[in-house]
Amino acid sequence: MNRxxxxxxxxxxxxxxxTPIGNLNELTYRAIEILKEVRYIAAEDxxxxxxxxxxxxxxxxxxxxxxxxxxxxxxxxxxxxxxxxNVALVSDAGYPAISDPGYELxxxxxxxxxxxVPISGAxxxxxxxxxxxxxxxxxxxxxxxxxxxxxxxxxxxxxKKYKETIVFYESPxxxxxxxxxxxxxxxxxxxxxxxELTKLHEEINRGTIEEILEVVDTMKxxxxxxxxxxxxxxEEIVFEQSIQEHVDEYIEKGMSTKDAIKEVAKLRGISxxxxxxxYHKK
Numbered sequence: 001m002n003r004x005x006x007x008x009x010x011x012x013x014x015x016x017x018x019t020p021i022g023n024l025n026e027l028t029y030r031a032i033e034i035l036k037e038v039r040y041i042a043a044e045d046x047x048x049x050x051x052x053x054x055x056x057x058x059x060x061x062x063x064x065x066x067x068x069x070x071x072x073x074x075x076x077x078x079x080x081x082x083x084x085x086n087v088a089l090v091s092d093a094g095y096p097a098i099s100d101p102g103y104e105l106x107x108x109x110x111x112x113x114x115x116x117v118p119i120s121g122a123x124x125x126x127x128x129x130x131x132x133x134x135x136x137x138x139x140x141x142x143x144x145x146x147x148x149x150x151x152x153x154x155x156x157x158x159x160k161k162y163k164e165t166i167v168f169y170e171s172p173x174x175x176x177x178x179x180x181x182x183x184x185x186x187x188x189x190x191x192x193x194x195x196e197l198t199k200l201h202e203e204i205n206r207g208t209i210e211e212i213l214e215v216v217d218t219m220k221x222x223x224x225x226x227x228x229x230x231x232x233x234x235e236e237i238v239f240e241q242s243i244q245e246h247v248d249e250y251i252e253k254g255m256s257t258k259d260a261i262k263e264v265a266k267l268r269g270i271s272x273x274x275x276x277x278x279y280h281k282k
Contacts, residue, residue, distance in 0.1 A: 002110055006117050012081040014109045015088040016102065018095045018121025022198035024055055026122045032056050034119050039085035042077055044101055048092045065089065067101050074105050081114050094123050099143045099169055124197055125167045128224035132165075132192035133206050135228070139165040145178060152178070156185045161230050168225040175223055176216050182227065183209045187269040190228045196221040210272060239268065243278040 006013070015034050020026040035041060035058050042065040043049035049062060063080075065073040081087050089096045089105060095118075096102030109116050129136050140162060145152045159166060170178050175193075182189075186209070193205040193212050201221070205212055239246065243264060250260035261279060265272040 002113075004115055006115050009115070011113065011115050013086045013115040013117050014077075014081060014105070015086065015117050015119050016096045016106070017088045017090050017119040018123065019049075019052060019090050019093060020198065021093040021122045021124045021127070022196060022202075024052060026198060027052065027056065028119070028121055031119050031121055032058070035060065035088055035090075037086070038088045040077075040080055040087045042073070042087055042089045042105075044091045044096075049090055052090075065101055065105065070101070070104055074108050077105060078108060078112055078114070081109065082112070088119075095121070098123070098125070098141075122198065124169070124194075124222075124224050127197050128192065128194040128204075128226050129165070129167055131194065131204055132226035134165050134190060134192060134226050136165065138163075139167060141167045144169050147174070149177070149181070153181060153185065156181055160185055163229040163231075165229050166227045168227070170223045170225055172220050172223060175219070175225075176213065178225070179209055179213050179216060183213065183271045184274065186227065186230075188265065188271060192226040193219070194224045194226070195219055197224065243268070243275055244281075247275065247279045 015038060017031050017034055019031070035053065035056070038060060040061050040063055041049065041053070041058075042063050044066050046062045046064055053059070053062075063073070063076070065077065077087055077089075089102060091100035091102065094100070097106060106116050125141050129139060140159075142159070145155050145168060168178075172195075182191075188208045188210050190207070191209055191212060193216070194203070195205075196202050199221075203219070205215065205219075241249070246264045246268075247257070247260045250263050251257060255263065257279075261275045262272055265275045268275070
């Protein structure tokens with residue numbers, strides 16, 4: 001057991017300082033105070049962090065800590081904590097350890113009986129979640145899916161039956177493919193796609209996966225994807241008709257082929273593309 005009384009034990013402290021995800025003015029007063037007080041600031045990318053520090057006239061010594069130098073930077077930071085004073089850890093945006101370097105250092109710091117203290121601030125996951133219009137709790141933060149389609153499909157298949165709202169991070173050059181896979185595996189769920197949060201071109205897109213796919217080619221910037229959970233996990237509806245027969249039924253009722261395909265996709269909870277391809281096989 002590790003029982004930490006953060007401000008009573010006099011032990012060295014590793015501060016995990018949340019930094020702005022876009023608008024630099026979102027750095028908190030407490031974060032500024034901590035960054036000025038510590039002897040060293042460990043940064044994911046010192047070139048990015050120096051811009052933030054310059055804005056707030058913070059001149060403490062920067063050291064590099066990123067996913068490619070963990071084996072050398074972690075022992076160095078632990079040594080600094082034990083012998084030279086407190087250290088602040090920052091990532092390029094948001095909280096350290098959330099889809100960014102940090103967890104490994106935190107674990108070693110705890111093992112060395114060093115205080116680990118969070119300094120609150122901006123978080124892209126929560127920002128997107130609360131403006132999504134989708135139930136904010138319970139929710140699952142998943143972060144980035146695997147880059148490879150095969151592994152990504154497996155991840156999505158495992159997440160398919162989750163009732164919780166799920167939050168993903170995604171890059172602009174992979175977002176369209178990710179949405180297409182979600183449509184095929186999850187069905188046409190309601191989602192919110194937020195991009196450039198807190199920045200000048202902030203944009204929140206709310207709608208179904210199919211609706212967002214129609215406009216996603218126009219979007220740039222880092223993205224947060226909020227996806228509603230599976231609503232019908234207790235009972236799976238079994239249709240006696242084939243998809244082709246189901247579409248023909250609505251056409252006979254006076255619908256156009258396009259509208260019939262859309263209606264069948266909605267009723268069955270599957271993609272319009274799946275219905276379209278199946279129907280036009282006949």
